[in-house]
Amino acid sequence: MIGASEVYHFSKTAGVAPAARRSRWRAMAKKVIKRSQEMNSLADDELTTAGRKLMWEAKAGTPLDKLLIEAYALVRQSARRVLNMEHFEVQIIGAIALFEGHIAEMQTGEGKTLTATMPSFLRALTGHGCHVITVNDYLAERDCKIMGPVHRKLGLTVGTILEPMEPDERRQNYACDITYATSKEMGFDFLRDRLRMGASPDDGTPSLRKFVRTLGGGEEPVQRGHYFALIDEADSILIDEARTPLIIGLTQPNDPGTVNLFRWSNRATYQLTPREDYVYEPERRSAWLTDAGCRKVVLMAKPSLMNSMDTERIYTQVEKALTAQHAFMKDRDYVIVDEKVMIVDEGTGRVMDGRKWQDGLHQAIEAKELVPITAATGEAARITVQSFFRNYTNLCGMTGTALPARRELKKTYKLKVTKIPTNKKCIRRGKPARVFKTQEAKRAAIAADIEELMQRGQSILVGTPSVEASEALAEILKGHNINAKILNARYHEQEAEIVKQAGGPGKVTIATNMAGRGTDIILDDVVKKSGGLHVIATEMHSSKRIDRQLVGRAARQGDPGSYQFYLSLEDELLSCREPKEVQRRRKMAIANKSGELSRTWHRYFKKVQRFLEKTHRKQRKSLLKQERLRLEQYENMGLDPYLELTES
Known part of the structure; x- marks a missing residue:
């Protein structure tokens, strides 16, 4: 039902929906500022009591939108006392947009981290847990350290999830009212929980599931549900990272023959002629053998340990070795640390510790760099970024660069993108x-x-x-x-x-x-x-x-x-x-x-960039389509879509 406020602001802006929303949010922001100033006389313990009172109201069933003005005013007052910072009007507008389930595009430097404290506090009042998700451990730890005291002053508990943590410590932090973490940690914890809850050891389930269940030790899940997620740098997490599914692997020890295959395939690439023996496609970052190349590979001398291997497996690994040679560069796509190949994330420039390329590609790169060959990994559980975030009842995000991806965000996640005005003019x-x-x-x-x-x-x-x-x-x-x-x-x-x-x-x-x-x-x-x-x-x-x-x-x-x-x-x-x-x-x-x-050459670079954006968009669309088909198929069969499909 549309309220009188919505009608007033809709008519005030001549029926332009985005302008009407911003007009309504600005009016609400002014009320928040006014109410916050009235709280200046409250003592610290009275502020904490007011926060706890709001929590009881929310748990008693009072709609959160009725508590918004009071809750946001409390957060603004708490930030003033703890951080000596007060939310600007535009930050409050952004915070209201986030509560209403939008992606708020706020220019860089506009204080998105402080803005996030308001909707995260309001959503956390219900006691169902609130997840504030960012792009790396450094930011998750920093934001929790700086913004945590603002929430604690109002009676909430705050935790953070970092990579080295053990399950008990993770469970404790997820039990907090507000939890800061990266999307990868949240996603992998979700998958590990599915493995923990998998199947009982004696119900005749496949041996792979039993093995994984044994690894989990029958523990309780670490996460307690997916009620609300606020995603910082939403375009990076929901768009850029969505091309790669999250996969928990099972180590498959390398036998001597497999190690020989990886090493030999790398050497074989130097005897193959481009165009004649193989074709490399830069757009897809993949290589494939021609008929002439296949004949040459078959006739090459091979170690005796490879005699029992079928030809198709050898062809596939040679193609992976060619891809490793042409598509993946040291110090761009990966770095070597302590004789280990570590993947570098293009979007963030950071090392993705513990991540590996699949299907023998990682081992092909190790053979290329002449470092020890690590064990290949099979899949125990997997989920795409798109599927993971659709588990949340309430989802929102903020970033400085959402508008170019607004159509994809709307279509994939049902999230509207709203541009928030800047506090000061950008010069x-x-x-x-x-x-x-x-x-x-x-x-x-x-x-x-x-x-x-x-x-x-x-x-x-x-x-x-x-x-x-x-x-x-x-x-x-x-x-x-x-x-x-x-x-x-x-x-x-x-x-x-x-x-x-x-x-x-x-x-x-x-x-x-x-x-x-x-x-x-x-x-x-x-x-x-x-x-x-x-x-x-x-x-x-x-x-x-x-x-x-x-x-x-x-x-x-x-x-x-x-x-x-x-x-x-x-x-x-x-x-x-x-x-x-x-x-x-x-x-x-x-x-x-x-x-x-000449400056006209700049147009060529823009054209190539548009081509890459289109290619990546197609990859995400294809991945999402495959995932949907898998989910439907396994749900119809009554199987866990995140685990059973990996046991084929």
């Missing part, structure tokens, strides 16, 4: 992109511009697409006597200290996408007067949204700032195109003395 300046023929010319130009910016007293953040690129650029800057700090997957432990120093005058920080989300660089007053933080993007990423996140580190909360893109025809972005096409483009390019090309 970020964008300079025209510069395009070069070679990496060498591009990096020389970047070094020259950094020297100039340092003389002005600005701080500089240089965004790079990979670990390798960040370290190569640091070496070039060292030759210009520029001492740059590097923030990438190798130095994640020093992240907080590097970010803390990045806002000083003349400071240069080279970072992968680790600096793209949730990183707040505080500027010195001297830097603000000199023009603020300047962001140099050394390449375009696979998605425009990732580029916007990097650019968004500059000019936050009304501070001055600027950005500029530097591109070259040797950039990693172009590796998704056919080599012949890229070579033809390079021959066409006519550069000036410094190796710079």
Whole structure:
């Protein structure tokens, strides 16, 4: 039923629904601020009592929307006392949008973490648990540490889930009113709970299930339900991470023959001729053998341990080895740490500890890098990101870059995207992109511009697409006597200290996408007067949204700032195109003395980026379709859709 307030604001904005919502939310935000100011005279213990009183009302059945004004006013008052920070009107507008189940697009630097305290407090009042989900352990721990006291002052309990935790500790933290964690930890805990609740040991179920059940030790689940999730950096979690399902693997020990297969397949790739023996498709990041290639593989000399293997298995592993050679690069897609291959997440630039590529690809990369071959993994349980978040009764999110993905978010998750106005006008300046023929010319130009910016007293953040690129650029800057700090997957432990120093005058920080989300660089007053933080993007990423996140580190909360893109025809972005096409483009390019090309070349890079965005969108759509079919099939059979389907 539509209330009088909705009708009033709808007519006030001439029937434009988004404007009507914002008008209504602004009126509610003003009431929250007024009520919060009336609470200034309350003592601390009275504030806690007021919070507990609201909790009893919510548990007694009072609708949460009736408690919203009072609850948000209490949170604002608690934040004022604990953090010496008060929610701005636009932050309260964002918080109301989140409560009503929207994705709130709030510009970078607008205080999304503080905004999240309001809806998480209100939803937690029912006692069903509230999950605040972010992109990495660093942010989950940081947000819990900073915002936790705001909730505790109002009588709620707050916990956080981190990777090293044991089940008992996880259970204790999930039992809190509000729990901070990453989507991966939440998803894997959900799967582990399904395994724990799987089947009793003596009911005639398959041996794989019994084995997994034994591993769990018959423990109780750690999670207590999926009532409400508030997702920070929602586009990263719901869109970018949705191409990869969450899978719990079972180790399948390698026999000597299998290890020989991995090593031999890697050696075999050097004897195969591109186009003649195999075809590599950059768009799909996959390789396949031609008929001539298959004949050549069959006729190659092989270790005696491989004699009993069927030919199809050998063909498949050689194709995986070819994919490892051409599609996966060290220090871009993975790093080697203590003779182990560790996957690097493209969206966040962080090491994904404990994650492996499936179907022999991980072992193919290990063979390529000549490190010990780890055991292959089978599947014990799996779920897609889309299916996991659909388990929540109430879902919402916030990010600085949701509008480009609004159609997919609406179609997949039934979530509307609403743009929230900024507190202060954004004065970020964008300079025209510069395009070069070679990496060498591009990096020389970047070094020259950094020297100039340092003389002005600005701080500089240089965004790079990979670990390798960040370290190569640091070496070039060292030759210009520029001492740059590097923030990438190798130095994640020093992240907080590097970010803390990045806002000083003349400071240069080279970072992968680790600096793209949730990183707040505080500027010195001297830097603000000199023009603020300047962001140099050394390449375009696979998605425009990732580029916007990097650019968004500059000019936050009304501070001055600027950005500029530097591109070259040797950039990693172009590796998704056919080599012949890229070579033809390079021959066409006519550069000036410094190796710079005309600005019209920028259009080509935008076209390639749009192609990649479309490809990734198709992959997510395909994965979702497959998952739906599986879920329907196994539910009709009365089987657990997350476990039974892996036992074929």
